[in-house]
Amino acid sequence: MSPISSVSCLSLALAASVWAQTPAHKQIIDMVNRHSAVYMQVSKSIWEYAELGYHEEKSSALLQRHLQEAGFRIQAGVADEPTAFIATYGQGKPVIAILGEFDALPGLSQAAAPDRSPVVEGAPGHGCGHNLLGSAAALAAVSLKEYMEAAHIAGTLRYYGTPAEEGGDGKVYMVRAGLFRDVDVVLHWHPADRNSVTNGGALAITSAKFLFHGVAAHAAFAPERGRSALDAVMLMGTGIEREHIPSNARIHYIISNGGAAPNVVPDKAELFLYARSPSLDTLDGIWARIEKIGQGAALMTETTLETRILGSDNNIVPNDALAKVAQRNLEEVGGFQYTAEEKHFAQALQASLPPGGAADLGLAASIQPLRKVDPNQPSASTDVGDVSWNVPTIGFIAATFVPGVVPHTWQAAACAGMSIGQKGMVVAAKSLAVTGADLFTNPQLVEDAKQDFARKMAGQTYKSEIPAGQKPPLDYRAR
Ligand SMILES: [Zn+2]
Numbered sequence: 001m002s003p004i005s006s007v008s009c010l011s012l013a014l015a016a017s018v019w020a021q022t023p024a025h026k027q028i029i030d031m032v033n034r035h036s037a038v039y040m041q042v043s044k045s046i047w048e049y050a051e052l053g054y055h056e057e058k059s060s061a062l063l064q065r066h067l068q069e070a071g072f073r074i075q076a077g078v079a080d081e082p083t084a085f086i087a088t089y090g091q092g093k094p095v096i097a098i099l100g101e102f103d104a105l106p107g108l109s110q111a112a113a114p115d116r117s118p119v120v121e122g123a124p125g126h127g128c129g130h131n132l133l134g135s136a137a138a139l140a141a142v143s144l145k146e147y148m149e150a151a152h153i154a155g156t157l158r159y160y161g162t163p164a165e166e167g168g169d170g171k172v173y174m175v176r177a178g179l180f181r182d183v184d185v186v187l188h189w190h191p192a193d194r195n196s197v198t199n200g201g202a203l204a205i206t207s208a209k210f211l212f213h214g215v216a217a218h219a220a221f222a223p224e225r226g227r228s229a230l231d232a233v234m235l236m237g238t239g240i241e242r243e244h245i246p247s248n249a250r251i252h253y254i255i256s257n258g259g260a261a262p263n264v265v266p267d268k269a270e271l272f273l274y275a276r277s278p279s280l281d282t283l284d285g286i287w288a289r290i291e292k293i294g295q296g297a298a299l300m301t302e303t304t305l306e307t308r309i310l311g312s313d314n315n316i317v318p319n320d321a322l323a324k325v326a327q328r329n330l331e332e333v334g335g336f337q338y339t340a341e342e343k344h345f346a347q348a349l350q351a352s353l354p355p356g357g358a359a360d361l362g363l364a365a366s367i368q369p370l371r372k373v374d375p376n377q378p379s380a381s382t383d384v385g386d387v388s389w390n391v392p393t394i395g396f397i398a399a400t401f402v403p404g405v406v407p408h409t410w411q412a413a414a415c416a417g418m419s420i421g422q423k424g425m426v427v428a429a430k431s432l433a434v435t436g437a438d439l440f441t442n443p444q445l446v447e448d449a450k451q452d453f454a455r456k457m458a459g460q461t462y463k464s465e466i467p468a469g470q471k472p473p474l475d476y477r478a479r
């Protein structure tokens with residue numbers, strides 16, 4: 001057993017004695033248990049649909065139908081995003097929102113099997129587990145609504161169906177449309193290989209395409225007449241690789257257009273780039289230098305440069321007041337045990353991981369202690385960041401993936417389509433639902449969350465690198 005899981009066993013033991021379950025929490029957890037079979041099936045259907053960002057028609061419709069049948073009012077196609085929706089129950093303050101995602105990733109089609117077996121070769125798959133994410137959020141919302149109704153609790157509960165998390169910035173456009181303006185607290189979660197509260201973190205990101213325009217010519221007969229756009233792309237790449245940036249920043253790119261044939265000097269070539277940093281301000285400085293490198297490459301090759309910003313997300317603002325409550329609730333909910341069959345699946349799947357990649361299977365049963373985010377730890381990006389710059393926000397991760405499995409892999413897609421993923425999803429749903437109930441029944445918690453938010457945001461203003469007026473990029477995968 002690793003030192004980490006010994007610590008979490010200790011915190012679990014403490015949790016059992018310190019955090020006795022209130023009757024309200026017990027009632028909500030029973031409700032989640034009662035609805036869980038239906039939403040596990042919903043997650044399986046969305047896993048089978050495996051729809052890419054802004055094309056999640058069936059996934060979004062399925063979630064809307066279940067929420068509507070449970071008594072939520074539906075606003076569909078919000079923020080100019082056909083697959084975005086808001087499901088609302090109740091009225092008045094406070095307004096508590098739960099975020100749901102449901103988009104898949106290209107190329108990760110995978111059976112619920114512990115070896116690489118695509119269902120359809122090259123087709124999309126749920127390698128980030130968003131089929132579980134959207135379904136657990138709906139399971140939490142439906143259970144919490146049932147509890148509010150039974151206990152006559154006032155306030156507004158909303159489920160935000162947020163499309164295209166994987167590169168389409170669905171939530172950023174929902175923020176811009178003012179859809180979070182009256183929300184008091186946002187709750188979210190994400191599939192992972194362990195159970196934990198995520199208080200802040202994630203890297204701010206900006207993505208863009210740098211398109212160079214040159215002059216075409218016969219590459220052998222008259223190269224002197226040509227000006228190569230591909231030369232510019234390659235010089236830009238060389239410049240970026242020589243860049244001096246903080247060690248926790250990331251720059252990655254592909255050549256998305258390198259010309260048509262070796263015997264034609266390319267008059268168009270394109271570099272598609274992401275840059276990331278734990279802080280958007282630092283990223284702004286890095287971005288300014290990336291743009292200069294592009295201009296330098298154009299100057300060197302007598303080409304011209306056209307830059308298109310495609311997307312941008314902020315880092316997540318932590319909320320320490322909410323983190324305390326979330327941690328307590330996650331410890332109360334607890335993790336889950338593998339059956340013998342699941343253990344067998346997990347061990348077979350772990351055998352496919354790189355050497356040293358597997359982690360202790362006990363991670364699913366334990367809860368990680370609450371830690372401060374370390375900006376030097378490896379991380380990724382999410383459009384939850386932009387929400388958190390506008391509303392006090394707290395998140396969970398739950399052990400839906402076999403320990404050691406990371407998102408955006410076929411192994412993650414396999415777990416998201418079977419019982420291990422579905423059990424992790426229920427841990428998340430319970431944690432979201434009881435935390436939501438605490439916020440509805442204890443106004444001081446909402447007040448503390450707001451005060452913490454105000455402290456964290458002092459001297460900072462929300463901004464997005466996505467140009468003002470830009471519409472949701474519904475065809476972003478084809479651009
Ligand atoms: Zn992802």
Ligand SMILES: [Zn+2]
Nearest residue numbers: 128130165190
């Ligand atoms: Zn994800």
